Amino acid sequence: xxxxxxxxxxxxxxxxxxxxxxxxxxxxxxxxxxxxxxxxxxxxxxxxxxxxxxxxxxxxxxxxxxxxxxxxxxxxxxxxxxxxxxxxxxxxxxxxxxxxxxxxxxxxxxxxxxxxxxxxxxxxxxxxxxxxxxxxxxxxxxxxxxxxxxxxxxxxxxxxxxxxxxxxxxxxxxxxxxxxxxxxxxxxxxxxxxxxxxxxxxxxxxxxxxxxxx
Numbered sequence: 573x574x575x576x577x578x579x580x581x582x583x584x585x586x587x588x589x590x591x592x593x594x595x596x597x598x599x600x601x602x603x604x605x606x607x608x609x610x611x612x613x614x615x616x617x618x619x620x621x622x623x624x625x626x627x628x629x630x631x632x633x634x635x636x637x638x639x640x641x642x643x644x645x646x647x648x649x650x651x652x653x654x655x656x657x658x659x660x661x662x663x664x665x666x667x668x669x670x671x672x673x674x675x676x677x678x679x680x681x682x683x684x685x686x687x688x689x690x691x692x693x694x695x696x697x698x699x700x701x702x703x704x705x706x707x708x709x710x711x712x713x714x715x716x717x718x719x720x721x722x723x724x725x726x727x728x729x730x731x732x733x734x735x736x737x738x739x740x741x742x743x744x745x746x747x748x749x750x751x752x753x754x755x756x757x758x759x760x761x762x763x764x765x766x767x768x769x770x771x772x773x774x775x776x777x778x779x780x781x782x783x784x785x786x
Contacts, residue, residue: 574610576734578602580697611734612655620694621658621685622648625748630682631674639670646717656732658696661715661724672726675700681730689747691740698730 582590582603590596601607613621626644633639643660650660662672675681683696704726705712712727 574734574736575602575604575607576609576611577695577697577736578607580734581736611732613652613658613732613735614655617694617735618652618655620687620692621650622652624650624685624687627683627685629671630684631671632678632680633670633674634677639674641671645722646720649715649717649720651715653729657729658698658732659715659727659729661712661717662702662726662728663722664725672702675702675728683730686743688743688745689751691743691745693738693740693743695736695738696730696732697734698732701729701731703727703729 578599582599587596590599625647626642627650628640629643630638630640643662645660645663650658653659679699679701681698681700683698685694685696687693703711705724708727712724715727716724
């Protein structure tokens with residue numbers, strides 16, 4: 573947890589609540605001028621982000637209502653442009669355009685990226701810029717993952733303002749089918765071996781029975 577995160581997240585109301593709950597002193601050092609800002613992505617964050625196949629994205633409407641949606645794609649669909657900028661191709665969905673409409677009026681965006689098998693979670697705050705495919709087809713094409721059957725409509729370019737790693741407490745361990753495959757493969761091989769052995773034993777018993785009856 574660093575100063576860039578604290579300056580955004582620790583609003584006056586949050587600080588008042590921290591004081592009432594007894595945690596204000598513990599967090600005060602994060603707001604000190606000498607505290608490390610940590611607003612640039614290191615190799616750790618870059619490797620984590622580019623390995624994800626989805627994330628939760630929060631925007632705020634012009635009527636001040638938050639909206640959270642899941643954005644998914646093949647692993648690596650979120651690209652790192654530099655240590656302050658991430659981007660992804662925004663694919664056509666149900667065409668409600670809630671997030672897009674929200675970002676037109678308020679460019680603030682928050683992402684939560686999850687690694688359920690290893691119980692890791694990265695939160696990112698930033699400001700988003702929308703780039704329509706008709707305005708910069710080369711950029712959108714560069715962000716599109718080859719072979720992925722989805723139609724990109726725009727690029728979402730996010731300038732990172734802050735990020736924070738959450739503790740793993742309360743994160744459930746979950747695996748996708750792809751992540752579970754290394755555990756399934758040995759089981760499939762063992763089942764195939766046992767099935768073959770069972771078939772051979774049945775054949776041997778049948779041969780022995782036939783000899784006894786002849």
